[in-house]
Amino acid sequence: MSPLLVISAAVFGAATAAFLPRLAERLAVRNGEGVRQSCAVCSRPFSPGMHGWVRVGAACACTGGCLRVVSTGAAVATALAVAVGPLPLLPVYLLAAVPALLLAMIDVRCLRLPDPLVAALVVIAGVPLGVLRPEQIGTALAAGVGALVAYGIIALLPWRGLGLGDVKLAAALALILGFTGTDAVLAGVLTAHLIIGPVAMFRLITGPRRAIPFGPALLAGALIAITTA
Template sequence: MSSQLVILSMLFGATAGAFLPRIAHRLTVPFGSPARSACGRCGRAYPSGAAGWLHTGPACGVGGHWPTVTFAVIAGALAAALGPVPQLPVHLLAAIPGLLLAMIDLGCLRLPDRLVGVFVLVGGIPLALLAPDRIVPALAAGLLVGAAYLAIALLPGHGLGLGDVKLGAALAFLLGFAGWPAVAVCLGTAHLLNGVVAAWLLVTRKGRPIPFGPALLAGFLLAATTV
């Protein structure tokens, strides 16, 4: 493990993470609603164009600095686990839309399709170029998990949304390049984490919907760094 690589990766993560709060805040809206054109807390209109999206630091106090710290830790963990391999920059770039998805799902129980698509493209295209012989197993993993999650989502009283189905299929596809054990670790971790959260809410009698996206993405990170 190169300490310089870990430090550089953490700097990248901290820098990228600083831009995430405003983007996440603007996209944390109900399904079918357009992105926020003004701050949800103070009502100040955002500038048009890129200036309205690219801004460092908390979004008017919303979000705090935790995305910066979180992304730095994630980037450092990826660098420490993977080392100087071609897959490292792929995972670092894919972590940007990944963390955004987690933030949005925590805020409004929604996983925007376009952002899931960006996540798949950023991670999937480079991985396919690096390991073309693994494309078929990766597609098989994505289709199998997507079909299984869709069946669960269609059951009465299900706990999955269609966004969870799409994200689960996307993560299985990306991890399919590493093999089925990585897919199993991701999904197993995700369901274990959400099970613990559900049990805690039951004990504390705080009935509320539980976002599944953050648990899926946490499972993806664990699989990517351990398998």
């Protein structure tokens, strides 16, 4: 394992993550609402146009730092670099980690997984993976459709705790993991449930019943499946 590769990946992960707090702040809105036009804390309006979307560091000058998201970005990229190594797959996963981290941040804030971001994740990862591993396209599509149907049924159950966003993200991740193999798909799904189970239990014991974002667990499960495959 080349230290330079790992350090480069970590720097990429940290640098891209530094742009995410502002994006998450503006995109974390309830269904049907437009993107946020001003800071939720100090009400200062965001600049119009592209300027209002691009900010390195915290979402607004009034809020604290962005150490947590930057260190998460660096840690995810480091884990991917160590696990994947100097293969063409590495830049694919590193790029896909950017919308993945943004999805997790938005889901934690407002229990939503915006479709365009899930679609971006599928395109950024799925298209190059299809080129690099064409022999796995059948497995990947079957995994994606399988997850869509299975989680779709769960989401329709009366005691559902699963949203349609979760269903679509689970299908997207199953498709991506399908390029690694069915073992990776099963590992990703299983790990996501192993993460969300204790979290749900803890929430149930400690406080009033609230919805729990499933997206971060699904994404963490996929990351663990990729890095341990």
